[in-house]
Amino acid sequence: MxxxxxxxxxxxxxxxxxxxxxxxRAESISLERSMGRILAEPIVARHSVPPFDRSPYDGFAFRAEDSEGASGDNRVPFTVIGEIGAGYVGEQPVGPYEAYRIMTGASIPEGADAVVMFEQTVETSEGFTIRKPFKTGENISYKGEDAAEGETLIESGTLIHAGTIALLATFGYAEVKVYRQxxxxxxxxxxxxxxxxxxxxxxxxxxxxxxxxxxxxxxxxxxxxxxxxxxxxxxxxxxxxxxxxxxxxxxxxxxxxxxxxxxxxxxxxxxxxxxxxxxxxxxxxxxxxxxxxxxxxxxxxxxxxxxxxxxxxxxxxxxxxxxxMGSTSPYLPHLKARLAEDFTKPNPFTRFVRAVWQMTEIGVTAAPAGFNKSNAVSSIARGNCLIVLPSGTRGYSKGDEVDLLLIGAEQGVEEWVL
Amino acid sequence: MxxxxxxxxxxxxxxxxxxxxxxxRAESISLERSMGRILAEPIVARHSVPPFDRSPYDGFAFRAEDSEGASGDNRVPFTVIGEIGAGYVGEQPVGPYEAYRIMTGASIPEGADAVVMFEQTVETSEGFTIRKPFKTGENISYKGEDAAEGETLIESGTLIHAGTIALLATFGYAEVKVYRQxxxxxxxxxxxxxxxxxxxxxxxxxxxxxxxxxxxxxxxxxxxxxxxxxxxxxxxxxxxxxxxxxxxxxxxxxxxxxxxxxxxxxxxxxxxxxxxxxxxxxxxxxxxxxxxxxxxxxxxxxxxxxxxxxxxxxxxxxxxxxxxMGSTSPYLPHLKARLAEDFTKPNPFTRFVRAVWQMTEIGVTAAPAGFNKSNAVSSIARGNCLIVLPSGTRGYSKGDEVDLLLIGAEQGVEEWVL
Known part of the structure; x- marks a missing residue:
């Protein structure tokens, strides 16, 4: 029977x-081995970003108040008292009409509160002149403006990909807590x-x-x-x-x-x-x-x-x-597309058809990789998605809107929507 | 200067x-190590698929001509002379009103040219009866109908993914020629x-x-x-x-x-x-x-x-x-989407913005992962695409159609389209 x-x-x-x-369960692994794993802890800003006031440009750091009244006819001269490359700090405070030559990413020296780009200055024997007044804070990336210490930046349950690794490295996560595989x-x-x-x-x-x-x-x-x-x-x-x-x-x-x-x-x-x-x-x-x-x-x-x-x-x-493994986005990503070929056979069951989606002039289209019998074997090796054709009493025509599930995407989605 | x-x-x-x-250069590696590599040879059907006439169902294999005249009132009886499981072959030819019990994927025995599914038969002490005539070839998957021996199924330059591995295994590519990395x-x-x-x-x-x-x-x-x-x-x-x-x-x-x-x-x-x-x-x-x-x-x-x-x-x-590495599809996949937020700042240069795309009721939308300054750091760890905003003198508004490049997709595309 x-x-x-x-x-x-x-x-x-x-x-x-x-x-x-x-x-x-969760386990701790080294950052180098964490690619593709799922975070079992949130990524928290362990310090402010930037961690100090810094220069976003190559230029000169000076006191904004000294630039008051500067114009094309009244260029204000500054004396350069030193140089701060990225990774260094200024050794002395900046006084009136003094400036440090400063590189992108370098720490703003004590006393300075504005930066002028090289391109906006004219060199002199002692330093440079500028032709416009600067506001306090102009061209300064302030400590904590990108992220405040203690802020949760990425939730637990998230895939660790290349960008995540950059963030983990920034905050010194030499070891990271991930879910076991x-x-x-x-x-x-x-x-x-x-x-x-x-x-x-x-x-x-x-x-x-x-x-x-x-x-x-x-x-x-x-x-x-x-x-x-x-x-x-x-x-x-x-x-x-x-x-x-x-x-x-x-x-x-x-x-x-x-x-x-x-x-x-x-x-x-x-x-x-x-x-x-x-x-x-x-x-x-x-x-x-x-x-x-x-x-x-x-x-x-x-x-x-x-x-x-x-x-x-x-x-x-x-x-x-x-x-x-703790992922909160375990489902295949979903996309809608226009069917690129007729699929005339009605189906009592929902059909999943291996297909190739692409962006075309008429929008996203999906062409089955193996509707024709001669492609039946090779279709398994073709295609970057599955076309989902709900069950019904009729077939589908070229141009019909259909749902796709994307195959081989690094990141999934939170919900099964079909 | x-x-x-x-x-x-x-x-x-x-x-x-x-x-x-x-x-x-190309090199040969074992199939197990080939995931993610690029084919340096086409995948050729080294034999027909199916490699022999086979049954697509669990049922009985018999001679179609013996079913002539069968009907509900005139059920035709068959005697079962043996059984063929997948992986086996029938030991003797099928004679008049004889049949083999046969399993899905098993080889059609000599003499038989049709298969009836179990569900369409009524069991008897010697075998079964059927209630309709069958045509020669009915419910038989013929040798070579999916792929003919010698046919090129997948081109050189293609990524080897899970489906490709199934095809390589089918044709006995224990070693596969791929491009060096x-x-x-x-x-x-x-x-x-x-x-x-x-x-x-x-x-x-x-x-x-x-x-x-x-x-x-x-x-x-x-x-x-x-x-x-x-x-x-x-x-x-x-x-x-x-x-x-x-x-x-x-x-x-x-x-x-x-x-x-x-x-x-x-x-x-x-x-x-x-x-x-x-x-x-x-x-x-x-x-x-x-x-x-x-x-x-x-x-x-x-x-x-x-x-x-x-x-x-x-x-x-x-x-x-x-x-x-020989890939013929080296570019990031492209998709169009509606911008989910205003981006008011005009840009003299084309801007690439980390973002999250998703399928919504109004179509594909893309929300920047870090337009707000407070998200500047975490945006690197968010997002599954880059929004591409061409240079120009004005910003972009929520709802504008924009181009996306998808990040982390297994398969790329052949052309750079932007």
Whole structure:
């Protein structure tokens, strides 16, 4: 007797997964190793920025009051009493009609309260002259004007990217508190699977899902442990999965989640006592995608079909893993676009189509990477987004507005909006 | 006497850089290490896909001709002579009114030319019955229908991402030919620079550009060699740069490219005999960004201002390095958006503003991460794009359409469009 599964909407499936996320602990790592991790503490301005009054230009620092009455006909002369390069401080206070030659980023000397750029001066033997009056504070970057000491600048839960690293370095975060990363087990199931270096033999194909999922994890910076491939043997497969669950924080399997005679994952979930969150999603490809939890560990049962496997990872495993890592923006970014080709086939399930989006003269367009059957294989290697086509009784036409989910973006978004 | 520099447009500066790119050699690496690299060979279908006629469903494989005349009132019975799981082949040919039980992905047995899904059959003691006639080829995925042997599926010069890895694995590319990566030297110049772990002292700031540039390189998968920081000493700085040029394929320096007394990079380029491609770009921040070449090596002289440094890297170093690595899509992706805030200050130079883009009900909007002065520091750690505001005599208003360059996207685009 065939098991009948009830499909649930994609949004509902995502929500069931996200409800079960258990955040991992925090740990301290060095700044150099923090790229791609998620902040487990806010970035706080540990000192004012700038940390001292400084010059935004190469020029001369002087007392504004001395410039009173200066004009083209009445150039006011100043005597230069020294020079302050960036990294140095002036040795003596600036007196009347005195000035320091000062470089961009250097500390304003005591007594001075204005800076004139080189370009606005005329050199003299003792110094320079100026032709206009300056206001107190003119061309001075005051201590604390960019950030006040103690101010929270970036929230916990934010991805650490290149710009974040600049900010952490500014405030001396040699060590930074980040969330731990899950170690994810990857197991490809299927008697038909050969290794990438094996020669093809009749009835078999090479395992492409395992290497792909590992690359999808690597893109998130998530470490993985490979459990290779297993044939469709219930006992052997159960043993590998038991071991993987002991050794890892979450397990991704590919294949074995459908209703064929050798689709053993449903039986394995039952044997393990895992709670199945869903085993049928109203989506194509990947309707058989299954997610189960055993204690605090996820078992992502992705389809053996490579496109379905890819999509299942991006829709379910990705936000769950990012959320375990503390990210407050775990979802794929969303964009709207005009469909660049007809897609005439109506679908009872929401369809996710690998596609290329680009900015064109008529706005953002998205061209499917593989509507034509001849592109079915290569489409997995093309495209920078997924077109989302809701289920319905009619197809879609070129020019229709459709939703896109962007693939491979460094930063995600806070909400699942579709 | 002040040196007068002539600013050139951003597009012209990019074009001067790209004209000097010398592509690196190719090398072979293992598939597991290929994520993020650029293909130096096309991906060719080394065999047909599917590699054999196969079943797209769990069901029974039989001879279509035997189903002739089947109907609800005249169910045609079949005898099951065996089972074929994925990875196996049928042992004997299928005769009249015989069938194999067959699983998704399994090889169609000799003699059979149609597949019926389990759901469309009624079980009997010897096998099953069907209630409709089948056509030859119904529910069979024919050998080669997705890709024909010898077909070029993905071009050389393409980024290897997770989907690409699936395709490479499918065709047994255990080794893949990719372009070498440049080793890039990173040197921060400035007497004012402290290390991230140093306590602040008067007049000094911590070096944030060095760690940031290394993170920007890491995002591209480019290995780097750090030369730390040097003070603004002409001879010492020249020596470090000479050594770096011997040890690396390209050098990124930060600071020292302006016209201050201690901005020594112009003098160093001259000493080395490097050809300066430009030393003034009509952009803010980063107008002093300088790029020089010495033989086949780039010297990227980025500004010491962190925002300018970041932007200079993304606009000039990034496409040059990706192009050295053979990428045919080295430019930041482009998107148009509505400005979410007024930007009233007119600019004589094109302005690049760190911002956050998002899809909203009124379309894509972009909100600057730091128009307000209080956000000046944190803006470097915020944002997923750069707003590009062309130079002009007026500011911009909320709702104006502006160009964006996306930051942190895995895949770039082929053309610089702005």
């Amino acid at each position: 065939m098991e009948m599964r009830k499909p649930i909407p994609v949004a509902e499936a995502i929500s069931r997964v996200m409800e079960h996320v258990q955040p991992l 899950p170690v994810v087990g990857v197991l490809s199931t299927g008697t038909e699977l050969l290794d990438v270096s094996d020669a093809l033999i009749p009835g078999k194909i090479r395992n492409s899902n395992g290497p792909m999922v590992k690359a999808q994890l690597a893109r998130l910076g998530v470490p993985f442990q490979s459990y290779g491939t297993t044939s469709d043997d219930l006992d052997a497969c159960t043993e590998v999965i038991k071991r993987a669950l002991e050794e890892t924080d979450a397990l991704i399997t590919t294949g074995g989640v459908s209703v064929g005679d050798y689709d053993h994952l449903p039986a394995i979930y039952e044997r393990l006592g895992a709670k199945v969150l869903f085993n049928k999603v109203a989506m194509r490809p990947g309707s058989v995608t299954t997610v189960a939890v055993l204690r605090d560990k996820f078992l992502f049962g992705l389809s053996g079909n490579p496109s379905a496997c890819f999509t299942g990872f991006e829709l379910f495993a990705r936000p769950a893993l990012l959320s375990m | 002040m040196e007068m520099r002539k600013p050139i447009p951003v597009a012209e500066a990019i074009s001067r850089v790209m004209e000097h790119v010398q592509p690196l 440049p080793v890039v030297g990173v040197l921060s110049t400035g007497t004012e620079l402290l290390d991230v772990s140093d306590a602040l002292i008067p007049g000094k700031i911590r070096n944030s550009n060095g760690p940031m540039v290394k993170a920007q390189l890491a995002r591209l998968g480019v290995p780097f060699q750090s030369y730390g920081t040097t003070s603004d000493d002409l001879d010492a700085c020249t020596e470090v740069i000479k050594r770096a040029l011997e040890e690396t394929d390209a050098l990124i320096t930060t600071g020292g490219v302006s016209v201050g007394d201690y901005d020594h990079l112009p003098a160093i380029y001259e000493r080395l005999g490097a050809k300066v491609l430009f030393n003034k770009v009509a952009m803010r921040p980063g107008s002093v960004t300088t790029v020089a070449v010495l033989r086949d090596k780039f010297l990227f002289g980025l500004s010491g201002n962190p925002s300018a440094c970041f932007t200079g890297f993304e606009l000039f170093a990034r496409p040059a390095l990706l192009s050295m």
